[in-house]
């Protein structure tokens with residue numbers, strides 16, 4: 001039998017969230033409860049006429065839209081097939097055998113997969129009260145640490161740490177350690193704190209900020225993410241990206257979605273409204289819910305047994321939440337905020353389970 005190289009043979013595939021049986025409603029993948037901007041759909045329709053040609057390898061229109069919205073320098077923006085592609089490229093570029101990537105306790109499962117691909121070690125620092133602890137991250141840095149990854153707002157906690165804490169961590173880290181700030185849910189926290197402060201940190205040459213169209217823009221299926229990079233890193237990262245990584249349709253959709261600020265703001269506002277009502281009701285049932293700045297909440301049940309019972313009862317009702325056992329939180333389920341009528345059904349089942 002033909003054999004893959006040893007480190008690939010030793011790897012396990014990234015465990016995508018189980019979407020349940022056909023016909024089930026998935027609240028497992030943090031997809032948007034609401035459809036993307038109609039302008040994005042119209043842009044895709046128009047782009048259909050251009051599919052005989054390869055897409056723009058420089059994402060020119062998309063980068064211009066992002067730069068105009070966030071007041072950034074287009075040349076320092078790179079786009080990926082989801083921000084997942086950018087996370088992978090960053091880890092491959094800065095960590096290899098013998099190097100360590102340091103993440104936060106609950107973090108994002110794909111970071112461990114990217115480390116296995118790059119043959120780098122993955123280490124984690126404990127969180128405190130379900131929040132990223134920059135003190136614990138700082139303490140866990142060793143001479144082998146090449147990359148520090150943190151997600152803010154966090155996943156699966158949904159919690160937010162201040163920009164000042166991220167700045168303090170950057171101050172502490174050696175200059176030759178790359179800091180990745182994953183803001184896949186950043187649009188849900190932009191009202192709480194100024195994103196420009198974090199984008200400005202890239203000016204130090206060793207910090208990258210990542211965002212995604214998969215959550216607040218309702219474009220998970222289009223596979224578009226982007227990042228703001230120090231200028232000296234962009235050439236290195238581009239070596240590791242697929243040369244035509246984002247389809248013409250997806251580029252057109254993402255650019256149009258980025259320009260339709262009002263639509264994105266409405267998705268965020270409606271999602272937050274549903275989320276805060278749902279979280280309050282779940283707390284009323286005796287479930288612990290950390291304050292969320294994302295489009296999901298973490299439901300921490302009083303026991304592992306109750307969490308399992310809730311998972312079974314929800315699945316019987318056709319509702320699939322994300323089990324958190326692989327994140328070391330077997331007493332928890334993560335619930336993406338879905339349409340209002342779906343959240344009502346989830347609460348009904350939870351009320352029965354907690355009764």
Ligand SMILES: *Cc1c(COP(=O)(O)O)cnc(C)c1O
Pocket residue numbers: 030081082083084085107108151155182184211212213214215220223224225
């Ligand atoms: C959803 C998510 C992403 C973004 O994934 P895409 O590849 O852009 O769809 C990145 N990081 C975290 C923590 C996420 O939850």
